[in-house]
Amino acid sequence: MIKNIHIGNYALIDKTNIGLEKGFTIITGETGAGKSILLGAIGLTLGQRADVAAIMDKNRKCVVEITYDVVGYDLQPWFADNDLDYDDEVVVRRELTADGKSRAFINDTPVNNKLLKEFGSFLIDVHSQHQSLLIGQPEYQLEILDAFCGNQALLKDYRVKYTRRQGLLSELTSLKQRAKEAEQEEDYLKFQFNQLDEARLREGEQQELEEELAVLNNAENIKSAFSESTYVLTESDNPVIQALKGVKNRMATLEGIVKEATDYEQRLSSVILELEDIADESERMAERVEYNPARVDVINERLNVMYDLLHKHRLEKVEELIALKDELGKKLKGIQSFAEQIEILEKQIKSVETEMDSLAGKLHKARVASEEKLREEMRGLLVSMGIKHAVFRVMITPLDHFTATGKDDVSFLFSANKNQEPGELVKVASGGEISRLMLSLKYILSRTKQLPVIIFDEIDTGVSGEIAHRMAEMMKEMARRMQVISISHLPQIAAAGDHHFKVYKEDDQVGTISRIRRLTDEERVAEIAGMISGSVVSDAALENARLLLGQF
Numbered sequence: 214m215i216k217n218i219h220i221g222n223y224a225l226i227d228k229t230n231i232g233l234e235k236g237f238t239i240i241t242g243e244t245g246a247g248k249s250i251l252l253g254a255i256g257l258t259l260g261q262r263a264d265v266a267a268i269m270d271k272n273r274k275c276v277v278e279i280t281y282d283v284v285g286y287d288l289q290p291w292f293a294d295n296d297l298d299y300d301d302e303v304v305v306r307r308e309l310t311a312d313g314k315s316r317a318f319i320n321d322t323p324v325n326n327k328l329l330k331e332f333g334s335f336l337i338d339v340h341s342q343h344q345s346l347l348i349g350q351p352e353y354q355l356e357i358l359d360a361f362c363g364n365q366a367l368l369k370d371y372r373v374k375y376t377r378r379q380g381l382l383s384e385l386t387s388l389k390q391r392a393k394e395a396e397q398e399e400d401y402l403k404f405q406f407n408q409l410d411e412a413r414l415r416e417g418e419q420q421e422l423e424e425e426l427a428v429l430n431n432a433e434n435i436k437s438a439f440s441e442s443t444y445v446l447t448e449s450d451n452p453v454i455q456a457l458k459g460v461k462n463r464m465a466t467l468e469g470i471v472k473e474a475t476d477y478e479q480r481l482s483s484v485i486l487e488l489e490d491i492a493d494e495s496e497r498m499a500e501r502v503e504y505n506p507a508r509v510d511v512i513n514e515r516l517n518v519m520y521d522l523l524h525k526h527r528l529e530k531v532e533e534l535i536a537l538k539d540e541l542g543k544k545l546k547g548i549q550s551f552a553e554q555i556e557i558l559e560k561q562i563k564s565v566e567t568e569m570d571s572l573a574g575k576l577h578k579a580r581v582a583s584e585e586k587l588r589e590e591m592r593g594l595l596v597s598m599g600i601k602h603a604v605f606r607v608m609i610t611p612l613d614h615f616t617a618t619g620k621d622d623v624s625f626l627f628s629a630n631k632n633q634e635p636g637e638l639v640k641v642a643s644g645g646e647i648s649r650l651m652l653s654l655k656y657i658l659s660r661t662k663q664l665p666v667i668i669f670d671e672i673d674t675g676v677s678g679e680i681a682h683r684m685a686e687m688m689k690e691m692a693r694r695m696q697v698i699s700i701s702h703l704p705q706i707a708a709a710g711d712h713h714f715k716v717y718k719e720d721d722q723v724g725t726i727s728r729i730r731r732l733t734d735e736e737r738v739a740e741i742a743g744m745i746s747g748s749v750v751s752d753a754a755l756e757n758a759r760l761l762l763g764q765f
Contacts, residue, residue: 214336214665214696216302219278222269223257223726224250231714231732237692239710240700240729241740246716247727248700252341252670255279257307259337260330263315271311278306281336286665288335293628297322298486304334340651341670348625348651349639355623358607360658362583364576368618371572375617378565392551399548402541409538412518419519419531426512432504439499446492454492457485565613573619580609580621587657594653594687599680600646604628604635645675652684659691667691669699673706682764685709689765704744708761738762 218231225247235467242248254277257263268275281303292299298320305320307329317329324332359368390618428435446453461481467474520672522534584607595603606626614620627642636639642650652672659667669688673681685706691697692711701707713732718725732740738758739750746754 214282216282217278217280218251218253218255219280220251221276222273223254223275223277224252224267224269225544225718225725226254227269227726229394229729230728233696233698233714235692235696237528237709238691238696238698238712238714239290239707240698240705240714241702241744242714242716242729243718244702246718247729248716249670250469250727251716251729252339252668252700255339255668257309258305258317258329259333259339260317260326263307263309263313265309265311265313268309268311269548274311275309276306278304280304281665283336286335291335293330295324295328297324302576303332305329336665338655338664338667339670340655340668340672348436348654349637350648351624352618354625355618355621358580358583358587358623359576359618361587361661362579363661367572367576367579371569371576372567372617373620374565374572375615378562378569378615381558381562381565384690385555385562388551388555388558392548392555395544395548399545402545402548406538406541406545409522409534409541412522412534414519414522414531414535414538415533416532416762417515418615422512422516426509426516428502429505429509429512429635432502435502436499439495439502442495443492443499444727446488446495454485454488457481457488461485507581533748569615570620573615573621576619577611577621580607580623584609591650591653594656595649596655598649598676598683599630600649602629602631602633604633605650606635643675645680648672648676649680649684650673652687656687659694662696666696666698669697669701671700671702673699673701673703677703680703685765702744704741704758704761707737707741707744708758709765713740715740730745 214235214444215233217233219229220226220231221228240248240251241727245447253261253267257277258279266270283303284301288303289299300320304318304320306321308316308318317324317326319328319332319437323676359365384692452671461478464474464478464481468478519531519534523529523531526534528534528537588605588607591605604627608626610622610624612622613619627636627638628635629642629646629647633641638647638650652669655667655669673684676684681703682705685703686709688697688699689709699710701704707713713736714729715732715736716727716729718727720726738755741758741761742750742754745757
């Protein structure tokens with residue numbers, strides 16, 4: 214239930230604190246006094262759109278704060294799921310600044326509008342003129358029927374499956390689109406892959422071939438260089454190796470005379486051996502290196518294949534071409550696996566739909582089973598509120614496709630006149646009849662739907678007299694199960710309240726402001742008498758007001 218409402222700097226309300234209690238609370242006041250402003254402020258804490266035009270003083274922020282007592286409503290799991298601190302007393306605050314910035318808090322923790330709306334849906338049902346229009350919508354009618362049936366648990370399970378199915382369907386659509394695009398690209402990818410695969414590329418091959426080609430193209434120079442090396446070292450008129458051998462022998466004659474001679478001889482021996490190896494290898498290299506035009510052609514042809522592929526794919530190394538081929542292979546494999554993935558998804562969708570069919574069937578069965586009971590209860594209430602020939606029906610039409618609420622289409626039909634065929638509510642019901650229909654539905658649901666607070670904004674529109682008295686009795690009874698707040702212009706309903714607040718305007722130095730205060734017993738008599746007789750309150754009106762108050 215609501216314990217307190219604080220409003221600051223909102224519309225015509227400068228600052229007000231309203232302490233509320235259990236039971237039936239009435240709010241009255243002249244047209245334009247600010248009753249709708251109060252509802253607008255409450256709406257801010259329920260996540261409704263914030264309008265900077267509603268700020269009275271643009272130099273200060275607008276603050277609306279509602280304190281709730283939530284004992285017994287099992288909200289601890291919701292607080293835990295959303296990482297919020299739970300307390301039996303919950304404070305919801307909304308702040309709005311003139312530059313359009315809006316902030317919301319639950320127990321001083323910042324929250325977004327989605328959480329604000331979700332939390333509000335657990336606590337408050339605000340019946341306004343807008344909601345009277347909702348009654349004509351099939352979705353809202355189905356929501357009412359399910360609440361009456363107690364289908365909440367079944368609907369929760371079904372919606373989990375429905376959301377899962379929607380996700381799978383979206384994934385399947387995306388996968389099929391990708392498969393279609395891939396299929397269009399497959400031939401080109403295959404051509405690229407096959408071209409690279411047929412090239413039989415090998416890591417390091419390009420460098421090896423380029424080195425070999427360099428040798429073949431310089432075969433004469435290489436042969437000449439190695440031949441000259443062999444000639445100088447072993448075959449010239451004064452061969453280097455032969456000369457060094459002579460020096461070595463001279464050093465041998467100095468052994469025992471010059472102590473370094475042995476070391477020089479050994480070092481010369483090593484040099485001579487190394488030069489002999491060089492001479493032998495140079496001779497072999499000179500013999501081996503031959504210009505081979507056929508091999509040159511083969512290498513050039515192979516390198517051209519590589520260069521063409523590198524140029525085509527704008528790459529620099531054969532290793533990059535090999536990596537590209539691997540990537541293309543993976544893409545082709547992925548394309549070929551699309552069909553398998555699609556088949557898996559379709560099986561998953563079919564499995565979820567089987568579960569949804571079962572749940573939808575249970576929902577349909579529960580709706581059909583409750584239809585007659587709702588019809589009879591509604592008729593009884595409508596007759597008691599003066600529609601003696603009322604006919605109320607619930608038409609449940611099975612559908613061949615899934616919706617967010619199952620496979621049913623629900624429509625409420627109504628007739629107020631004898632021998633009149635029931636028709637759609639919005640087409641056949643007057644404003645006063647819709648008000649009575651809505652109150653009847655809320656009255657019935659208050660017995661099945663655990664909701665701490667319900668606010669009626671002029672639900673008595675279009676009714677008067679004994680009918681208004683009956684509506685007051687119904688709201689009074691609802692107030693035994695929940696906190697009921699009613700904004701009303703009718704004395705019969707105002708007299709039924711346990712607590713009575715009046716909204717009024719007054720002028721100060723700056724301008725006109727709205728105020729709200731709780732009425733004493735005597736003030737209630739005067740207020741209700743004014744509602745009966747108008748601006749001039751007669752003794753008869755005062756007596757009638759006391760009589761009305763005595764009836765409740």
